[in-house]
Amino acid sequence: MSPFILLSIIIIYFALLLWVAYKTGKGSDNESFFIGNRKSNWMLVAFGMIGTSLSGVTFVSxxxxxxxxxxxxxxxxxGYLIGYIVVAYVLLPLYYRLKLTSIYGYLQQRMGQLSYKSGAWIFIVSRLVGATARLYLVVNILQITILDSLGVPFIVTTLIILIMIILYTYEGGVKTIVWTDTLQTSCMLLGLIICTVYMLNHLDLSVGQSLTAMNDKGYTKIFEFDINSPGFFIKQILAGAFITITMTGIDQEMMQKSLSVTKLKDSQKNMVTLGFILLGVISLFLYMGGLLYLFGQSEGGHITEIIKDGIPKKEFLLNGKDIFGDKIFPEVALNHMPGFISIIFIIALISALFPSADGAMTALTSSICIDIVGMKDKPWDTKKKEKFRKNVHLIVAASFLVMVVIFKIINDNSMIGLILKLAGFTYGPLLGLFAFGIFTKYKVVDKLVPYVCIAAPIISYFIDKYQATLFGDFKIGLELLIINGLLTFFGLWLIRKK
Structure with a gap:
């Protein structure tokens, strides 16, 4: 498929996004930007949040x-499903009762000003790292598959995509994103289904036959029963639940959309519905992953194991190229499938890219304006507040550019593992802060809270680094997030007021 054709498809798709933004962003103000005037339809929010929750990382990794x-x-x-139920019936009633625009306002009311600022800063760092890691993955794929051949540098590609996102979020914010996310989620899921159906037809397999073939290759194993393994099923389910509670329930980006729904009951329906839909959609992604490896093997590919730096590592070689992990879907879709599938893949990929980036930029702008600067309490007129918010939005976009370049330098082979690992360090203090606030009645020495929030991730890092010395054969995986949260909780307990 010609790079020019694929680039033209991206431009047409973006023009459609701009048209939707223009239609939905009319008459927007700061309240529209931050929480959509609390008039969003819960079904639209639930469907659009699928795209935000999945992102390009899920689509490829x-x-x-x-x-x-x-x-x-x-x-x-x-575990995600359990987490969504907890968010719906524990956290959302709290947020609605307090009529919060920023969920970190709860920490201000419960613990104090510095606790509030600590929570907001942790969110800003966490979301900046997570969103830019997701953005990097998709930008890198577009760079390798299309723009390298056109001589466009990576940094220019990233800059253009960020400008695209700014253009359709600049005015409407959440009010616009609720609609653009719905469009993008539709395109992403449609692309997933079409690619899956094509591979089944090409391999001449029924769903049952394909599952049998995957089982023969060992791809269908779900549960790990070795208690010492980082993939032990209880660890994974618990980690999944706490990842959802932190990365959704105490994350301003995700809650910003839920709080834009008028009624609590509708927002709860949105959250529980999202949990069940994600379970089905991720199951389909895993199934398609098995098909991708079967398809690659039918084209002459094979998995081999090598030793690199003394560590066993798998490779999937196809035409002499290693396409294991994040590389297999782009390689197969763009170079081993018909042109119309390549177009569908690119549309689905950029549909997965935008929801995870646009919502993050909007949420970070909101948190900096409301939580850090306290814009709502400033004696500024409406015009000055709007101008300040737009300037912050541009600064956030610039920070995205810097972070994507950093991830380009790191260049990890599996971004899903890296993102979940980073979440364990960055979201742990938020988990501890909210848990302490909800499940205890103690006040804390507010001025010491930032020190606790810095110490907990540092201790967690050393526990993770030296876990072999500390625990022997027992390996810590994603439950590092829970450990980090417990350390924060314990630190807050030590500085509680009598």
Missing amino acids: VPGAVGKDSFSYLQITL
Whole structure:
């Protein structure tokens, strides 16, 4: 498929996004930007949040990880469902009762000003790292598959995509994103289904036959029963639940959309519905991952194991090129499938890219304006507040550019693993802060809270680094997030007021 044709498809798709933004952003103000005037339809929010929750990382990394981890990611997904139920019936009633625009306002009311600022800063760092890691993955794929051949540098590609996102979020914010996310989620899921159906037809397999073939290759294994393994099923399910509670329930970006729904009951329906839909969608992603490896093998590819730096590592060689992990879906879709599938893949990929980036930029802008600067309490007129918010939005976009370049330098082979690992360090203090606030009645020495929030991730890092010395054969995986949260909770307990 010609790079010019694929680039033209991206431009047409973006023009459609701009048209939707123009239609939905009319008459927007700061309240529209931050929480959509609390008039969003819960069904639209639930459907659009699928795209935000999945992102380009899920679209590429989850299918690619099947070659290494089989269907074990489903263990984490079962935990996600538990987490969404907790968010719906524990956290959302709290947020609605307090009529919060920023959920970190709860920490201000419960613990104090510095606790509030600490929570907001942790969110800003966490979301900046997570969103830019997701953005990097998709930008890098577009760079390698299309723009390298056109001589466009990576940094220019990133800059253009960020300008695109700014253009359609600049005015409407959440009010616009609720609609653009719905469009993008539709395109992403449609692309997933079409690619899956094509591979089944090409391989001449029924769903049952394909599952049998995957089982013969060892791809369908879900549960890990070795208690010492980082993939032990109880660890994974618990980690999945706490990842959802932190990365959704105490994350301003995700809650910003839920709080834009008028009624609490509708917002709860949105959250529980999202949990069940994600379980089904991620199952389909894993199934497609198995198909990708079967398809690659039918084209002459094979998995081999090598030793690199003394560590066993798997490769999937196709035409002499290693396409294991994140590389397999782009390589197969763009170079081993018909042109119309390549177009569908690119549309689905950029549809997965935008929801995870646009919502993050909007949420970070909101948190900086409301939580850090305290814009709502400033004696500024409406015009000055709007101008300040737009300037902050541009600064956030610039920070995205810097972070994407950093991830380009790191260049990790499986971004889903890296993102979940980073979440364990960055979201742990938020988990501890909210848990302490909700489950105890103690006040804390507010001025000491930032020190606790810095110490907990540092201790967690050393626990993770030296876990072999500390625990022997027992390996810590994603439950590092829970450990980090417990350390924060314990630190807050030590500085509680009598």
